[in-house]
Amino acid sequence: MSALQILHRDPGSQARAGVLRVAHGEVRTPAFVPLATKGTVKGLEPREVAALGYDMVLGNTFHLFLEPGPDLIARFDGLHEFMGWRRPIITDSGGFQVFSMGHGTVADEIKGRAPSGPDRIGRVLAIDEQGVRFRSYIDGSERFMGPETSMEVQAKLGSDIALVFDECTPFHVDREYTARSTQRTHRWLDRCLAWHDANGSQDQLVYGIVQGGVHEDLRIASAQEVAGRGVGGIAIGGSLGGEKAQMYEVVGWAISGIDEARPRHLLGIGDVDDLIRGVELGVDTFDCAMPTRLGRHGVAIVPDPAGRWRVDLTAARHKESHEPIMEGCPCPACSAGHSRGYLRYLLKNRELTAVRLLTLHNLAYLARLMAGLRAAIAAGTLATQAAALRAGAAP
């Protein structure tokens, strides 16, 4: 039986709305999942994240593996208790990060940007069929992560949903490399499931990961192969192409290979237009560093398609602005009446308060966006709602 109960379907697209039931509660879908990379959504407390309307956060297996380590978190009764978030948690596999070290910055690859210089999170020593040996960015020690390690770490973290360890195929490689890499991902999937069957908890749902790069046949085959293993859900990973049109195409191929009942997660995608399109394509959950990372850099999400839904509040033109980030916005920053001029001043002075206010605003924006999309699917008005949002309507 699927953990996802589909309650409403949009007649004009693949979109669906429902409830994902996992060990620590329910996640209303489609949902955006904020990142709690290192045991906290940066700058926020669990009660604040919940108050914004979020049901689930994503914990980062790679970082938590290195520090404070899964054994310590296990002695705190798992990640939920350690960080004080008692709602659902999904953990990634660590694969994205370990391969980032080898391939440059995979995030750039996925989004089709040029690799951004030397790697910041460590160094890969060897990749083979067993897994990846690398140097820890914390103390330079040699570490290893493979499929079994990843599942064992995630078991100790006690997340509601674990992702299998995959090779995150980069963008710049050829079709043959992509095909070989995708096959390795499938072999690692088998090892992850074997480890989980033997050692894991029934309370933890395991999601497989679809790879296949930007090749239609490889994506569809990967999706079918992963879905055929009877995983609890499927995450779409790896390179999604160099531009948005290609990304939507790739996501569509992947989903076409997944059976209807299985929950689908889209990894690392969180732009406003991408969330709307992703929902139409039938994605149930999304995670992305974008809203929190943008907030830390002084960029707020606003209903402005021409400006890519972003406004940079550090810009000089906001210096004397009495305007809020966004007129009529009910978020904690806007409803307190803080002006763009004040926020710009705080940002220029690197005040934590500004980072927090922008993080709250950005996450509140995406929470409302997703709640609106869920309501529209339920009401049968998704096409109208999506068109209005794309034209710049406030969520």
Add this chain to the structure above:
Amino acid sequence: MSALQILHRDPGSQARAGVLRVAHGEVRTPAFVPLATKGTVKGLEPREVAALGYDMVLGNTFHLFLEPGPDLIARFDGLHEFMGWRRPIITDSGGFQVFSMGHGTVADEIKGRAPSGPDRIGRVLAIDEQGVRFRSYIDGSERFMGPETSMEVQAKLGSDIALVFDECTPFHVDREYTARSTQRTHRWLDRCLAWHDANGSQDQLVYGIVQGGVHEDLRIASAQEVAGRGVGGIAIGGSLGGEKAQMYEVVGWAISGIDEARPRHLLGIGDVDDLIRGVELGVDTFDCAMPTRLGRHGVAIVPDPAGRWRVDLTAARHKESHEPIMEGCPCPACSAGHSRGYLRYLLKNRELTAVRLLTLHNLAYLARLMAGLRAAIAAGTLATQAAALRAGAAP
């Protein structure tokens, strides 16, 4: 008529409890005043500071003078509206900071520590009777601040209480320098009051500043001279000595020269034991960077006299600790159940969430301490309460 209404007096000490009435509301005294150096209590929002039980914050004239500048803040209708804190604000004069540039770190001097290396906030070009010329730490431009500048800036900020511009006499100088410096402070007081009489708002209370170093006769004479000018209140500034016993003595001398009705503010003092003793000596309000600065460095205030009321949560011994910062503490960090082990992990990873949680804890601690002292004065139990707190009772 004094802005301070004294409601209760402690029979065994000089302590008093009452209400300080200023333009934006009432301040329950004795009170600790958190620093909102650059338009925010670092990491917190105004509603949070108010929820902790604080009636007033301190804005920093020097920093706000340089950036964003008093004219911009005036165009936002003053500091209250700019930062969204609509309760009382006291602003310092900027004198402490401009003299810090010339004298090394005055904060170290006041606390009797060795000067801590090269100055971080700018460079003094000249000090004379007119005021101080210095280089801005922001853009290297040449700036000037004197008594009239300070009062004009504070008028534009629109604070409820302005402090006069003084020469903050350092610790290492001799008696003769101290005497001359104190006389200059008195001449500058006259110029500040003249500017305020001619240009200031009746809604803004002006506090004079007592100097006189660690010399009994100079301190008493300075206090009498400043009080004799009919100022709205008196702040005790400058070097208070090399150790706590001397500091208490100096504060006692200063207060002995001030008439009973006049509100008294003690500048830059906020250790738990110093607050208790300061209240007994008859201080009405205190400000200090300590609770917020300690929080940013991972140090929490706890009821531990032997440990100087501090615990460093970055220490390795907290790594596996399930204990809260402080058992039974009702602050947002402790009541959420966050463990020392979790906080240490966040601190080691420089997560903003930890800075916030410790700042909230520390400010909550001092808010409860002061509320308890006020209640004890009202109940006539201050001696018992002070003894218990000194022995390590929770506030």
